[in-house]
Amino acid sequence: MNETTVIPDATRSGTRASQGDAAVDSGSLAAGAAVRNDARFLVRKAAVLGAGVMGAQIAAHLANANVKPILFELAADGKDKSANAKKAIDGLAKQNPAPGATAAALKQIVAANYDEHLGLLAECDLVIEAISERMDWKKSLFEKIAPHLGANTIFASNTSGLSITELSKQLPADKRKRFCGIHFFNPPRYMRLVEIIPTADSDPAMLDALETFLTTTLGKGVIRAKDTPNFVANRVGVFSMLATMHHTQAFGLGFDEVDALTGPAIGRGAPPTWSASTRWRTW
Numbered sequence: 591m592n593e594t595t596v597i598p599d600a601t602r603s604g605t606r607a608s609q610g611d612a613a614v615d616s617g618s619l620a621a622g623a624a625v626r627n628d629a630r631f632l633v634r635k636a637a638v639l640g641a642g643v644m645g646a647q648i649a650a651h652l653a654n655a656n657v658k659p660i661l662f663e664l665a666a667d668g669k670d671k672s673a674n675a676k677k678a679i680d681g682l683a684k685q686n687p688a689p690g691a692t693a694a695a696l697k698q699i700v701a702a703n704y705d706e707h708l709g710l711l712a713e714c715d716l717v718i719e720a721i722s723e724r725m726d727w728k729k730s731l732f733e734k735i736a737p738h739l740g741a742n743t744i745f746a747s748n749t750s751g752l753s754i755t756e757l758s759k760q761l762p763a764d765k766r767k768r769f770c771g772i773h774f775f776n777p778p779r780y781m782r783l784v785e786i787i788p789t790a791d792s793d794p795a796m797l798d799a800l801e802t803f804l805t806t807t808l809g810k811g812v813i814r815a816k817d818t819p820n821f822v823a824n825r826v827g828v829f830s831m832l833a834t835m836h837h838t839q840a841f842g843l844g845f846d847e848v849d850a851l852t853g854p855a856i857g858r859g860a861p862p863t864w865s866a867s868t869r870w871r872t873w
């Protein structure tokens with residue numbers, strides 16, 4: 591789970607063509623009007639709610655793919671209420687590994703705050719929530735933003751493991767079909783896996799459109815996960831890490847020996863187990 595797979599960023603010229611090609615293919619298979627709409631689903635503009643570790647980097651990766659990101663953060667005190675979001679955008683340029691493909695991409699990210707800019711959400715094809723992992727805080731934000739989501743906007747939560755179904759209950763019934771979980775891993779530009787977590791209300795055509803966007807435009811590998819605590823990768827990953835720790839102790843092994851046994855020798859990438867576990871938090 592901690593492997594770093596560096597995938598090429600979607601090229602700026604290729605992005606639109608790829609989305610268009612996918613739309614034509616799905617469109618020829620589509621049966622209903624709603625499906626046909628989603629078959630043409632293009633993400634021109636997206637909002638990310640929360641300018642922390644994940645939100646700011648997800649915004650950067652959207653910008654890498656030529657999607658215009660609006661990055662929301664809690665309003666700052668003082669004259670410039672978007673100062674918190676601006677600070678997070680400035681911080682992206684200093685991060686290693688680099689979240690932005692180019693300095694120009696990072697300049698595409700628009701700083702916003704919930705006091706002044708909720709109206710901008712209506713223009714967004716995709717809205718990704720990435721605030722702190724608290725059910726009550728997320729629900730309160732959902733209540734605030736729901737009236738501003740566009741009729742065709744896909745809204746998704748980047749929660750690591752909270753119940754997507756429970757979160758969806760905070761949305762009005764008509765918005766639930768365009769809601770699901772979208773679990774990126776850290777660092778989102780480099781970690782290939784994204785989990786899509788549907789609820790019973792999620793529209794299958796919407797999920798297909800979102801998956802096409804993630805694979806074709808953002809260059810991700812997608813799995814669909816059930817709405818169980820921590821979904822797939824973190825459940826398997828945490829078990830794997832704990833099992834490794836258990837066996838390290840049980841067999842009296844050194845860290846270097848375990849790294850040698852559990853790295854490229856068994857088909858996993860570098861950095862190996864102990865280095866990776868201490869280097870990145872992936873949930």
Ligand SMILES: NC(=O)c1ccc[n+]([C@@H]2O[C@H](COP(=O)([O-])OP(=O)(O)OC[C@H]3O[C@@H](n4cnc5c(N)ncnc54)[C@H](O)[C@@H]3O)[C@@H](O)[C@H]2O)c1
Nearest residue numbers: 640641642643644720721722723727749750776871872873
């Ligand atoms: N950090 C990771 O490795 C990682 C990986 C995958 C998924 N996630 C998930 O992504 C989400 C964000 O995690 P993070 O690590 O970026 O957190 P973070 O602490 O870095 O950022 C959280 C952001 O939420 C904002 N926030 C806090 N309370 C808020 C509120 N009541 N309303 C609006 N905004 C509020 C904060 O100002 C902050 O910018 C969580 O759901 C987390 O589980 C994290």
